[in-house]
Every structure is written in structure tokens, then in C-alpha cells.
Amino acid sequence: MVKFRSMSQDSVSAPTFSPLYRQIKTLILQGLEAGEWRPGELIPSETELALRFNVSQGTVRKAIDEMAAESLLVRRQGKGTYVASHTDAGPREAFRFLRLVAETGATETLQSVPLECWRAKAGHEAARTLGIAFGAPIIIVRRLLKFSGKPVVIEEIYLPGELFGGLDLEMLQAYQGQGSFYSLLETRFGVRMLRAEERIRAVAADPVNAKLLEVAQGTPLLSVERVSHTYGDRPVEWRQSLYSTATHYYSNELS
Amino acid sequence: MVKFRSMSQDSVSAPTFSPLYRQIKTLILQGLEAGEWRPGELIPSETELALRFNVSQGTVRKAIDEMAAESLLVRRQGKGTYVASHTDAGPREAFRFLRLVAETGATETLQSVPLECWRAKAGHEAARTLGIAFGAPIIIVRRLLKFSGKPVVIEEIYLPGELFGGLDLEMLQAYQGQGSFYSLLETRFGVRMLRAEERIRAVAADPVNAKLLEVAQGTPLLSVERVSHTYGDRPVEWRQSLYSTATHYYSNELS
DNA sequence: GAGTGGTCTAGACCACTGT
DNA sequence: CAGTGGTCTAGACCACTCC
Numbered sequence: 186m187v188k189f190r191s192m193s194q195d196s197v198s199a200p201t202f203s204p205l206y207r208q209i210k211t212l213i214l215q216g217l218e219a220g221e222w223r224p225g226e227l228i229p230s231e232t233e234l235a236l237r238f239n240v241s242q243g244t245v246r247k248a249i250d251e252m253a254a255e256s257l258l259v260r261r262q263g264k265g266t267y268v269a270s271h272t273d274a275g276p277r278e279a280f281r282f283l284r285l286v287a288e289t290g291a292t293e294t295l296q297s298v299p300l301e302c303w304r305a306k307a308g309h310e311a312a313r314t315l316g317i318a319f320g321a322p323i324i325i326v327r328r329l330l331k332f333s334g335k336p337v338v339i340e341e342i343y344l345p346g347e348l349f350g351g352l353d354l355e356m357l358q359a360y361q362g363q364g365s366f367y368s369l370l371e372t373r374f375g376v377r378m379l380r381a382e383e384r385i386r387a388v389a390a391d392p393v394n395a396k397l398l399e400v401a402q403g404t405p406l407l408s409v410e411r412v413s414h415t416y417g418d419r420p421v422e423w424r425q426s427l428y429s430t431a432t433h434y435y436s437n438e439l440s
Numbered sequence: 441m442v443k444f445r446s447m448s449q450d451s452v453s454a455p456t457f458s459p460l461y462r463q464i465k466t467l468i469l470q471g472l473e474a475g476e477w478r479p480g481e482l483i484p485s486e487t488e489l490a491l492r493f494n495v496s497q498g499t500v501r502k503a504i505d506e507m508a509a510e511s512l513l514v515r516r517q518g519k520g521t522y523v524a525s526h527t528d529a530g531p532r533e534a535f536r537f538l539r540l541v542a543e544t545g546a547t548e549t550l551q552s553v554p555l556e557c558w559r560a561k562a563g564h565e566a567a568r569t570l571g572i573a574f575g576a577p578i579i580i581v582r583r584l585l586k587f588s589g590k591p592v593v594i595e596e597i598y599l600p601g602e603l604f605g606g607l608d609l610e611m612l613q614a615y616q617g618q619g620s621f622y623s624l625l626e627t628r629f630g631v632r633m634l635r636a637e638e639r640i641r642a643v644a645a646d647p648v649n650a651k652l653l654e655v656a657q658g659t660p661l662l663s664v665e666r667v668s669h670t671y672g673d674r675p676v677e678w679r680q681s682l683y684s685t686a687t688h689y690y691s692n693e694l695s
Numbered sequence: 696g697a698g699t700g701g702t703c704t705a706g707a708c709c710a711c712t713g714t
Numbered sequence: 715c716a717g718t719g720g721t722c723t724a725g726a727c728c729a730c731t732c733c
Contacts, residue, residue: 254509255695282694284694380693381693381694382691382692382693382694383691383692383693384691384692385662385685385691385692386662386685386689386690387660387662388660389660405643405660406660407640407662410689411694430640430641434639434641434665435639435640437539437638437639437692439536439637439638439666440510440511440634440636
């Protein structure tokens with residue numbers, strides 16, 4: 186392996202300096218991206234990777250440390266390092282990106298009810314958000330999330346058609362209870378959501394959504410707009426959700 | 441220094457095992473808590489701490505790494521390691537816990553307008569949240585935040601009277617433009633907010649707050665309830681905020 | 696140039712998981 | 715038991731900041 190131990194700062198704009206462990210991180214990332222190791226699988230041991238990349242074990246360790254901090258990998262002492270997955274088991278593990286919590290700390294069942302799934306062409310906003318051409322095919326999913334049987338979230342999900350060709354209502358229904366939506370995208374389409382940004386606002390319930398969420402029309406709801414990204418920070422999901430916050434709240438940690 | 445390199449698992453409930461670097465971390469934490477180094481100040485170099493604690497520099501490094509990840513310390517290459525502070529300069533640095541962003545990415549001026557500040561006795565909820573006795577003295581601050589001159593946030597802040605005795609409206613007004621609220625608490629009262637939890641809901645604007653935020657009564661607003669903690673995860677601030685999300689949104693990152 | 700944090704190495708040993 | 719990640723050390727050198 187060729188090591189670029191440093192980069193000179195001769196040029197005007199500064200590429201600055203890239204430590205070895207970041208180069209290793211990039212190499213591991215490429216392996217993940219190329220599907221060399223699939224979600225949930227074990228990656229080679231640190232010593233093995235160190236041999237392969239011809240660096241010390243400590244350097245591999247630091248690369249993996251960063252990736253574990255970003256939830257790309259999961260370390261398990263005594264066993265090895267695994268590729269992070271949205272299909273992990275554990276009720277709260279499975280919905281990694283869902284920050285809704287019951288007012289009463291009670292444990293709840295969470296059920297996803299697919300309502301519709303149709304094909305469309307990307308409008309200006311969807312095209313811009315997803316980084317695809319205006320008019321490019323997209324898939325729109327509409328679904329309801331029920332906490333302990335009560336409807337709490339209604340959402341519309343916009344996906345680039347190019348990546349999720351075969352997705353339809355039937356598939357969504359068939360996947361019921363087998364895992365989260367992202368778990369489906371991961372296992373059926375090989376697209377992994379690594380990071381997401383959310384924009385939260387307060388809006389009034391319109392008649393249609395009010396009925397679905399079983400609240401009065403005009404009830405204040407949380408509007409959560411999410412853009413999820415896969416490798417290379419490529420946006421691959423745009424989602425507009427409405428959260429009913431009568432019995433639940435959006436939980437966030439600051440530091 | 442006495443090192444407990446491991447703990448046996450003889451007892452039934454498991455204290456498990458505490459690595460050296462965590463013990464070092466605790467020691468540094470104690471120094472911070474005791475005020476040995478104040479916010480914004482430089483702490484001793486890694487080598488010096490290593491000598492003092494009689495461990496290797498790498499072990500100190502790992503302790504500091506964790507504390508930097510938790511925003512307790514800030515490293516600056518070539519200069520040293522500093523105690524993190526809410527008084528840091530930088531417009532977005534100063535309001536570290538504020539996640540509100542303008543719809544248009546434009547940079548804005550942020551102004552805090554103190555409205556009221558009065559003393560009261562803790563009710564059941566405040567007492568429970570702040571971990572103080574029912575009826576214990578508390579201080580309540582009511583203020584408005586203006587972005588580029590427009591009111592966007594109205595909030596009520598509940599503080600334990602024991603810690604913030606001399607806080608009054610005059611002091612709040614005198615501190616205008618000198619830094620954030622937390623910066624004031626830090627410099628005037630020596631209380632540092634390290635971590636906070638937020639619970640977000642959607643509510644309708646009541647007449648009083650609607651007028652202050654210059655929106656119609658009943659307009660959906662973001663209700664953000666925040667509990668901030670200082671050392672030892674001790675809660676020392678309870679805050680109820682209302683965000684107008686017509687021109688701004690609450691921004692969050694998931695991973 | 697001296698001092699700081701940042702990187703890299705090599706080797707020893709510990710803790711946890713499976714067989 | 716062997717294999718994995720986790721900790722700890724000691725030393726070398728690099729990059730950045732300030733005098």
C-alpha cells in the first residue's frame with residue numbers, strides 16, 4: 186500500500202494534511218461502500234487489517250474508533266467489529282433515527298402501517314433535495330406509525346426511483362413486523378442510511394391528516410422534515426413527517 | 441497516586457472494571473469541578489498531567505480525548521488544552537445549545553431581551569425537575585429572543601435560588617450583548633452547563649405569548665422544554681421555551 | 696527554538712467471547 | 715484454549731503556535 190504521510194502546503198488552497206489513519210478509514214469505507222462486508226457482518230480483525238494495509242494495529246484502531254463513533258461500525262469485545270445496520274434487533278435499536286418517546290416512560294409496541302406507494306416525477310424541490318434531475322422518477326410512500334395501537338406519526342417518504350425500483354405497497358406490507366423501513370431499504374436494495382438532518386417546525390393539522398392521527402383539525406403538530414444520506418453524503422431519502430405530540434415528545438440531547 | 445488497575449468481580453452486583461484513563465478522567469473532572477482551572481483557561485499540558493498522575497502521556501491523552509468529545513475540554517494544537525466555556529466568542533459558539541436556524545441561511549444578529557425576573561417557591565414539578573425541596577426558593581426569568589430584530593423565542597427559565605442568589609433583571613440587562621445567558625451564569629455564579637435534554641412538542645400560541653411573538657393567537661409553536669445539568673449530572677436549570685417557526689426551524693443531526 | 700497537541704509504532708498485558 | 719477488542723506504556727517524529 187502506498188502511504189502519503191503528509192501533503193505539502195505549497196498550493197494556495199489548503200488540502201492541509203491527511204494522517205495515515207484517515208487514509209485507512211477511507212480504505213475501510215471503500216470496502217463498505219463496495220459491499221465487501223455487508224451490514225451486520227464481521228469485518229476482519231484489527232491485526233488482519235493492519236497486515237493488509239501495512240500499518241500498525243494502533244493506526245487501524247484509530248480509524249475504526251472514528252467509524253464506531255459515527256455509528257458506521259460496531260465494536261464487540263471478544264468477538265470483533267461489525268458493520269452497523271438498521272437491522273439489528275432490539276426495539277429501540279431498530280428505529281435508530283426515531284426520537285419520539287412516550288410521555289409515560291412505558292415501553293411500547295411500534296407498528297408501521299403502509300397506506301400508499303406510488304410512482305411520480307420529481308418536482309423542483311424533490312429534485313433539488315435528492316440531487317436528481319427535475320422530472321426524474323421518484324417513489325412516494327405514505328404511511329402511519331402506531332405506538333401501542335394509537336396513530337402518532339403520519340409521513341410521506343420520497344425516494345429516487347433509480348435506486349428503489351421494485352418498491353411497492355405489497356413489499357412494504359410483506360415486510361411488516363420484520364424490521365424498520367430502513368432495514369427494508371438496506372436488505373432489499375442495499376442502500377444504507379448513515380446520517381440524517383432534521384428540520385422541525387410546528388404546524389396545524391389539516392383535515393386529512395387530522396383524521397388519520399385522530400386529532401381535531403387545526404391541532405398543532407410537529408412537522409419533521411428529514412433528509413437522509415448514504416455514502417459520500419449522498420442524499421437518498423426525503424421525508425416529511427407529522428408527529429402528534431399529545432402523548433409523545435421529540436427527545437433530544439445537547440452537549 | 442494510587443492506581444486501581446482493576447476491580448474484581450467477586451461481589452454480586454458488578455462494578456465491573458475501571459480502566460486507568462477513566463480514573464484520570466475523574467481526577468481531571470474533579471479539578472474542573474473544584475475550580476482548579478476555570479472556564480476558558482488553559483489546563484496543564486499532557487506531559488505535565490502524566491507526571492502529576494504518574495501515568496503515561498498516552499493515558500492522559502485518552503482521558504482528555506473523551507472529555508473533548510463531551511465538550512468539557514477543547515484542544516488547540518500548538519497551544520494547549522482549554523476548559524470549555526459558554527463564553528467563547530463566535531456568534532454561533534456562544535449559543536451552543538440553541539438549535540434554531542433561519543429558513544434563509546442568512547447570518548443574523550441575536551438579541552436577548554429580559555422581560556421579568558422574580559423569586560418564587562418551587563412547586564412540585566419544579567422541585568422534582570431541579571432535584572430540590574418543594575417550596576425551596578427559585579428564581580424565574582422571562583425573556584424574549586430576537587433574531588435580526590424579530591421576536592422568535594419566548595422563554596421562562598427556572599433556577600434554584602440557592603445557586604443564583606443575586607440574579608435580577610438589572611444584572612440581566614447589564615449583561616446585554618456581553619454574551620449568552622449561560623455565559624452569565626458561568627462568569628457570575630460559577631455554574632457551568634455541560635449537558636441538556638430537550639423535549640419538543642407542538643402547542644398553540646396563547647394570547648399573551650402570541651402578542652409577544654407577533655403571531656396570531658392559536659398559531660402552532662414549538663414547545664421546547666429543557667433541563668440543563670452541571671457536574672455530576674446535577675440538574676440546575678429548567679426552561680420552557682416557545683419557538684415561532686414561521687421563519688426559523690429547529691435543526692437536528694441524526695447518526 | 697521550545698513547547699504544545701497529533702500521529703505512528705511496537706510490544707506487553709488484560710478482559711471478554713467462543714470452543 | 716485461541717482469538718478478539720481494550721488498555722497501557724515508551725519513544726520517535728510531525729504540525730502548529732508563539733517568542
